[in-house]
Amino acid sequence: MYQCAVxxxxxxxxxxxxxxxxxxxxxxxxxxxxxxxxxxxxxxxTVRQLLAAGLTxxxxxxxxxxxxxxxxxRGVYVLGALSPAPEQRWAAALLAGGKGAALSHTASAGNxxxxxxxxxxxxxxxxxxxxxxRLTVHRRASIDVTKHxxxxxxxxxxxxxxxxxxxxxxxxxxxxxxxxxxxxxxxLRAFAASRRGARGAPALLAAAGQPLIRxxxxxxx
Numbered sequence: 395m396y397q398c399a400v401x402x403x404x405x406x407x408x409x410x411x412x413x414x415x416x417x418x419x420x421x422x423x424x425x426x427x428x429x430x431x432x433x434x435x436x437x438x439x440t441v442r443q444l445l446a447a448g449l450t451x452x453x454x455x456x457x458x459x460x461x462x463x464x465x466x467x468r469g470v471y472v473l474g475a476l477s478p479a480p481e482q483r484w485a486a487a488l489l490a491g492g493k494g495a496a497l498s499h500t501a502s503a504g505n506x507x508x509x510x511x512x513x514x515x516x517x518x519x520x521x522x523x524x525x526x527x528r529l530t531v532h533r534r535a536s537i538d539v540t541k542h543x544x545x546x547x548x549x550x551x552x553x554x555x556x557x558x559x560x561x562x563x564x565x566x567x568x569x570x571x572x573x574x575x576x577x578x579x580x581x582l583r584a585f586a587a588s589r590r591g592a593r594g595a596p597a598l599l600a601a602a603g604q605p606l607i608r609x610x611x612x613x614x615x
Contacts, residue, residue, distance in 0.1 A: 424448040432473040436485035441469045466490070467529055480504060480511035484545055487515040487529050495519040496539045496546040498532060499560060502553040505542050506576065508567045518548060550577040551585040554601070559594030568601040579606060 427447040432439045444454050444463075454471075457463040463471040467490035472482065484505065488495050496502075499516035503509040518532040525531045538552040548556065550571050558564045572579050582602035589595045 428473065435489065436479070436482040437472050437474060437477060438466065438482065438486045438489055439463075439471055439473055440489050441471070444471075467526055468524060481543065481545065483511070483515060483528075487517050488546060490529060491517045491519040491523050491531060492521055494521070495523075495531075496537060496548050498537070498548040498553065499530075499556050502542075502548045503557060503567065505545060505547050506550065506553065506571065508570055551582055551598075554582070555586070555589060555592065555594045555598050557594070558597035558601075559592070564597060565601050565604065568598075569604070569607050572606050579603075 424447055428439060428444060428449075431443050431447065441451075441454060445451070449457075454463065458465060458471065463473060464476060465471055466483070466486035470486050470489045472486065476482065484497055484501060487501070488497065495517050496519075497505050497516070498518040500509055500512050500514075501516045504511040514528055514530055516530045516532065518534050518537050520533070520535055520537075522533055523531045538549040539546050540549045541547065547553075554564050554568060554571070557567065568579075568582065571577050572582070579602050583599060586595050586599035586602055589598075
């Protein structure tokens, strides 16, 4: 019968020791490594990282059965408790997308605070990845990426272009991005011109051609 303990070896310890003193060195070392990795990824960790830290696949299964690991996507877990912060779900999605993945479309818009975080997270990735009921993966060979709030995200201009191509009305997003200094309208017009012929480029060029409105009241008037 398989053992669910993380430790791979045991030792005899005096009965008078406190429980925390009886922890096995190997278990402490493995869990410290796991927590260190997860702490840099909003509490998220991949199966590959768990295996590299010293766990077996059976131990990973046992931790999941106990609720110590919470499955987010195929091969991606949260260590411990779920966070209400959307960044944790975004980080999990990026790990599922693999190397080169970035938040895009509505997820990127959420990261830029143009939209409320949505239940289904959209990412773009250079390699084919399987999505699920909570993850949509757009496969693209090359994408314009930046880092926002510590997470790889398509640039402001790329995000607006993607949203326009998906049928979103981007006038308000464009105004918010320009008014908050995320990008200038001049830079947006130049970007749209450089993507002439691309789906969404005409809508982006039109949105960037409107005069800047600096207050929501003025925009909604």
